[in-house]
Amino acid sequence: MSLVAEAFVSQIAAAEPWPENATLYQQLKGEQILVSDNAASLAVQAFLQMCNLPIKVVCRANAEYMSPSGKVPFIHVGNQVVSELGPIVQFVKAKGHSLSDGLDEVQKAEMKAYMELVNNMLLTAELYLQWCDEATVGEVLEDVDQCCQALSQRLGTQPYFFNKQPTELDALVFGHLYTILTTQLTNDELSEKVKNYSNLLAFCRRIEQHYFEDRGKGSSSIKSS
Amino acid sequence: MAAPLELSCWGGGWGLPSVHSESLVVMAYAKFSGAPLKVNVIDKTWRGSRGDVPILTTEDNIVSQPAKILNFLRKQKYNADYELSAKQGADTLAYIALIEEKLLPAVLHTFWVESDNYFSVTKPWFASRIPFPLSLILPGRISKGALNRILLTRGEPPLYHLREVEAQIYRDAKECLNLLSNRLGTSQFFFGDTPSTLDAYVFGFLAPLYKVRFPKVQLQEHLKQLSNLCRFCDDILNSYFRLSLGVDHFLLKVNHRYLLSPC
Numbered sequence: 001m002s003l004v005a006e007a008f009v010s011q012i013a014a015a016e017p018w019p020e021n022a023t024l025y026q027q028l029k030g031e032q033i034l035v036s037d038n039a040a041s042l043a044v045q046a047f048l049q050m051c052n053l054p055i056k057v058v059c060r061a062n063a064e065y066m067s068p069s070g071k072v073p074f075i076h077v078g079n080q081v082v083s084e085l086g087p088i089v090q091f092v093k094a095k096g097h098s099l100s101d102g103l104d105e106v107q108k109a110e111m112k113a114y115m116e117l118v119n120n121m122l123l124t125a126e127l128y129l130q131w132c133d134e135a136t137v138g139e140v141l142e143d144v145d146q147c148c149q150a151l152s153q154r155l156g157t158q159p160y161f162f163n164k165q166p167t168e169l170d171a172l173v174f175g176h177l178y179t180i181l182t183t184q185l186t187n188d189e190l191s192e193k194v195k196n197y198s199n200l201l202a203f204c205r206r207i208e209q210h211y212f213e214d215r216g217k218g219s220s221s222i223k224s225s
Numbered sequence: 226m227a228a229p230l231e232l233s234c235w236g237g238g239w240g241l242p243s244v245h246s247e248s249l250v251v252m253a254y255a256k257f258s259g260a261p262l263k264v265n266v267i268d269k270t271w272r273g274s275r276g277d278v279p280i281l282t283t284e285d286n287i288v289s290q291p292a293k294i295l296n297f298l299r300k301q302k303y304n305a306d307y308e309l310s311a312k313q314g315a316d317t318l319a320y321i322a323l324i325e326e327k328l329l330p331a332v333l334h335t336f337w338v339e340s341d342n343y344f345s346v347t348k349p350w351f352a353s354r355i356p357f358p359l360s361l362i363l364p365g366r367i368s369k370g371a372l373n374r375i376l377l378t379r380g381e382p383p384l385y386h387l388r389e390v391e392a393q394i395y396r397d398a399k400e401c402l403n404l405l406s407n408r409l410g411t412s413q414f415f416f417g418d419t420p421s422t423l424d425a426y427v428f429g430f431l432a433p434l435y436k437v438r439f440p441k442v443q444l445q446e447h448l449k450q451l452s453n454l455c456r457f458c459d460d461i462l463n464s465y466f467r468l469s470l471g472v473d474h475f476l477l478k479v480n481h482r483y484l485l486s487p488c
Contacts, residue, residue: 105407106407106408106410108404108407109404109405109407109408110316110319110408112323112404113316113319113320113322113323113404114319116319116322116323116325116326116327117318117319117322117323119322119326120322120325120326121322146318147318149315150314150315150318150319151315153311153312153314153315154312154315154316154319156312
């Protein structure tokens with residue numbers, strides 16, 4: 001979006017409160033949705049739940065084509081459409097809701113850095129899961145392990161990355177890790193890597209229980225092993 | 226540790242030991258970790274491939290890419306991250322990801338894509354260190370590679386307008402610089418009093434942007450407003466690279482006297 005368009009959207013966004021009928025569109029579950037798109041959709045859902053903003057999830061086979069930017073997931077709020085986690089976080093902020101306002105400047109910098117790390121490493125892993133390029137499997141597994149180790153270190157024994165309150169980083173990490181853990185595949189090497197880190201498993205379960213099951217949105221649970 | 230470590234990399238200018246970010250990252254890390262590097266600056270006579278530079282050669286190994294070279298040096302016990310906690314190590318990975326995703330595209334654009342900068346500064350500088358006829362081809366190839374990388378990592382559809390991508394990448398880069406400045410605060414280095422891998426990366430990406438004189442300077446102007454980042458670069462240059470720059474200063478002084486004295 002150009003700077004002018006972004007400012008315009010922010011103004012309009014600020015004008016109206018969050019409606020009851022806000023909707024999130026993604027592709028159909030099961031066969032159609034790509035692993036990376038599933039992670040992105042989960043991240044957005046988790047984020048909105050954490051902000052206490054109601055959202056209805058609608059699966060459409062042509063979701064990509066419905067999105068004006070071609071990107072999924074997208075949310076339809078009032079008469080506006082916004083796609084991808086970054087712009088959605090901005091949009092929600094313009095409406096007066098934020099998870100990261102309580103963070104100081106250094107913490108905000110850290111949060112953004114860790115979000116890039118997740119995008120960098122876990123996204124690559126998910127693309128691998130989809131396209132199964134045998135040649136790069138070793139490198140991908142190493143990257144995932146390194147990323148999980150970093151996330152596990154950063155999380156420590158805290159419930160969320162910035163202690164008691166979840167932020168968009170928690171939503172993003174959840175979206176990706178949960179997807180890797182629950183996607184049925186012939187090869188479980190990737191999910192095994194994540195399972196090595198017990199605090200990350202506990203983190204995913206905590207978010208699943210608190211933000212998804214409690215609100216009556218059952219979906220495939222994390223298998224304990 | 227007995228075998229000599231040789232680093233082949235792009236040379237310096239504008240007060241820097243190298244104008245090439247990736248070469249600078251490795252040179253800085255070597256200084257921080259005490260690795261004794263013999264630096265071979267690429268000039269017209271260099272026979273190797275220039276695409277992979279910086280390259281580290283030892284008796285039995287050839288290593289390319291900064292991350293791999295740093296890993297290699299660590300395995301040889303030249304470890305600048307020795308005193309970091311596990312969390313600080315994790316933070317290092319995260320900040321490097323941030324720099325590569327949010328800052329690098331704009332740095333590439335400033336050097337290799339922005340026409341005024343590329344044609345008046347970057348291309349002549351590199352071409353003068355590449356033998357003919359490669360000097361006619363290679364800079365253009367690097368420039369196209371930079372543009373492709375920018376378009377690719379932005380993940381936009383191929384028809385997306387370049388001007389809008391440009392606006393976005395500069396906005397991201399400015400935000401990244403602000404974040405780095407906030408994180409550094411008044412500390413000397415990113416993790417306490419001694420420099421580590423993250424300092425090498427930040428220095429490598431910032432110093433060329435700070436020092437090279439370009440016609441189109443928007444990102445540079447923004448960086449210059451973040452005085453702690455400028456101080457960070459100057460401190461490293463003065464503390465770790467002064468001796469090697471001493472020769473350049475001497476030559477400048479000699480020339481100056483020469484010009485002033487009567488013929």
